[in-house]
Amino acid sequence: MITSLLIANRGEIACRIIRTARAMGIRTIAVYSDADAQAMHVAHADEAVHIGPSPARESYLVGEKIIAAAKATGAEAIHPGYGFLSENAAFAQAVIDAGLIWVGPGPDSITAMGLKDAAKQLMQDAGVPTTPGYLGDDQSLERLAKEADAIGYPVLIKAVAGGGGKGMRKVDAAGDFADALVSCRREAASSFGNDHVLLEKWVTNPRHIEVQVFGDTHGNVVHLFERDCSLQRRHQKVIEEAPAPGMDADTRQAICAAAVRAAKAVNYVGAGTIEFIADGSEGLRADRIWFMEMNTRLQVEHPVTEEITGVDLVEWQLRVASGEALPKRQEELSINGWAMEARLYAEDPAKGFLPSIGRLETFDLGDAYRIDTGVEQGAEISPFYDPMIAKVTAWGADRDAARLSLAETLAGSAVWPVRTNAGFLVKALEHPAFVAATIDTGLIGREGDALLAAQRPSDDALADGAAALVHGGDLNGFRLNAPHKRDGHFLLDGEPVTVRIGDTTKDGEGADSILIAEGGQTWELTPWRAAGVEGAGAGDGAILSPMPGRIIAVSVGLGEQVTKGQKLVTLEAMKMEHSLIAPFDGTVAELSAVDGAQISEGALLARIETGDES
Structure with a gap:
């Protein structure tokens, strides 16, 4: 058994590999760039060994540095994880050549499956069904256009060397073919x-079905059943599940x-995934599922397979x-229940993702069934790497139980x-089409805005948060059934909001800020700090601007007598008008607003x- 292992990767997959290796008694060595020092x-x-600057091309993608780190630390083996150099045949050979x-x-297996055209021909020869198409060496526009007409x-x-959704173009009509080809080739x-x-x-109702395979050096190859990865955004998987809904035994x-058969055709050793595209217009049928490509590595979504089979794939x-x-x-492998995985990304859907x-001042995923982060x-x-920060996985006795559990955790x-x-x-997990499992790879593209979450909390959540902020404590115990209510002024993620707050009997000093979490969204609610804003209440009578802006009205003069609540200054900020008011009865002793x-x-x-001030 391997006794020491260098992981040529970072983030959640590196942590995932370390977890299993440690449980097996294997010493682990990490590599890191400047950005990942902590x-x-x-x-x-x-x-851990430092291997270079933050950009991946100067650190995680430099095979020589990784091999040198392994040598320097006495590592016996290198695990590439996924991404980076995991499907680089030259790097794999260099590792082997280094002993x-x-x-x-x-x-050889990586090379055989690395180019889509060669892999597709290999699969056809092995009796694996492939999508109708053209794989020829003649790459002229005339030949390709003629073949497209025939298809x-x-x-x-x-792109034959493509991946991750790059180098792909759907063409709907012959007149669009030439421009699409130029664009695709340039990107490739x-x-x-x-x-x-x-x-x-082009498959009209495509579903992405993939099968986990595993081979050893003794000629054995098994499958660990299928996963459905049809919920995608711009060819990137969003939610994966196992088994695939609607898959019958035959x-x-x-x-x-x-x-x-595909794995055996390339003498495959280790974990791999055979990806298929299925025409789901008439349900899943064996004669409507075709080979798409093979990923010669561990997949991002491997946890769902682990959860339904009880197998540790890294082990x-x-x-x-x-x-x-x-x-x-x-014959010893079987399916138990249902698992779903969601990819949690550090991105803002409201701003085009x-x-x-x-x-991460706050990072709380609650009591999730499984979190890989x-x-x-x-x-x-960091801005240097993939924005995925966690994979959240749920398991249930059936699909709906797993779906509800995952949605509850994320919410x-x-x-x-x-x-x-x-x-x-x-929103995606709750969409009627996903609930009914009538999904295809175009669902997110079609639904678009319907899957965007609310841009502010519900009135109840906002009011509870405001009450907790003003009266102290947390969000628990504040209800809106108090007989006396008043308006409170706050900033929600920096934007002014007015909230109707029920008076409470809970004691406590007001907090500086509070987070409101609802439906998977998180907002920060802060007090309106200007003394002249009702509810802010600074004791020295100073009227401070709560934010940058422009004064559009000064309603009082120096030395003027004012009463509590009287409007003093009107400020225009963030495309809204905000009135600053007197916090108590008194005299305008200073006035700098113009x-x-x-x-x-x-x-x-x-x-x-x-x-009465002296």
């Missing part, structure tokens, strides 16, 4: 250094047997890499101030004094 995977490993154990398939529109142009050349393409028939047998990887036979035979970076509260979300999450897609995920002036946050605008 990362969780570095802290969890037995040893180290490569935890993954052989370089029938719509067709899909795919930029991303993969190879502009060759293949053509496939269809499962056919697709899983085809996956095993199997390490045992197989050590020369052991597969721990179980095919732009990545969100910064410090590489960050913790207080960690920094109760609280992450701040980094934005996440948790609210978007909750109509039309631009002022900064915290600027003194006026001061009210009572008649």
Whole structure:
């Protein structure tokens, strides 16, 4: 058995591998870039080696540095995780040539499945059903256009070296083909250094079904059943589940047997995934499911397979890499219940899913069934790497139980101030089509705005938060059934809001801020700090600007007598007007506010004094 292992990766997958390796008594070595010096995977490993600057191309993608780190620390083996160098045949060979154990398939297997056109031809020869299309060497526009006409529109142009949704174009009509081909080739050349393409028939109601396979060095290959990864956004998986809904026993047998044939065709060793595309217009049928590609590594969504089979796939990887036979035979593997995984990203769906970076002041995913993450509260979300910060997995006796459990966990999450897609995920899990399992890869693209979460909390949640903020304590115990209510002025994520608060009898000093978590969204509610705003109540009578803005009205003069609640100054900020009022009866002792002036946050605008001040 391997006794020391270097993980050539970062984040949640590095932590995941370390967890299993440690349980097996294997010493672990992490590698890290400048940005990851304080990362969780570095802290969890037995040893860690710095390999370069923050950009991946200068650290995690430099194979020579990783091999040197393994040599320097006495590591016996290298586990690539997924992404980065995991499917790089040259790196795998370099690891082997350095006298180290490569935890993954052989370089020849990676090469055989690395180019989509060659892999598709190989699968056809092995009797694996493939999507109708064109795989030829003639890459001229004339030949490709002729083949597209023969296949029938719509067709899909795919870069042969593509992946991750790059180098793919759907073409609906012959007149659009030439421009789409140019665009696809340009993206493929930029991303993969190879502009060759293949053509496939576009499947109208596509479902993404994949089968987990595993091989050893003794000639054994098994499958661990299928996963459904049809819920995607721009070709990126969002929610995965196992088993696939609507999969009957005969269809499962056919697709899983085809996956095993595919793995055997390339003498596959280790964990791999055979990806299929299914035409779901008439349900899942064996004659309507075709080979798409093979991923020669552990998949991001491997936890759902682990949860329904009870198998630790990383443990199997390490045992197989050590020369052991597969721990179980095919007949010993079975499906138990249902599992779903959601990918939690540091991104803001309300702003076009732009990545969100910064410090995780709050990172609370509650009592999730399973969380795979590489960050913790207080960690920094870096702009250098993939924005996925956690995988949240739920298990249930059936699909609906797993779905409801996952939705409940995500809805109760609280992450701040980094934005996440948790609210978007909750909406997706609750969408009628997903509930009914009538899903295809275009669902998110069609529904779009319907899956965006609310931009502010419900009135009840906002009122409870405001009451807790004013009266002290947390969100528990504050209800809106008090007979006396008043308006309170607050800032919700910096935007002014007025909230109707019920008077409470709960004692406690007001807090500086409070987080409201609802439906997977998190907001920060803060008091309106200006003394002149009702409910803020500074004792010295100073009227301060609560935010940058422009004064549009000064309603009082210096020395004027005012009464509590009287309007003093009107401020325009954040496209809204805000009235600053007298906190008590008194005299305008100072007045620096000038109509039309631009002022900064915290600027003194006026001061009210009572008649008894000395």
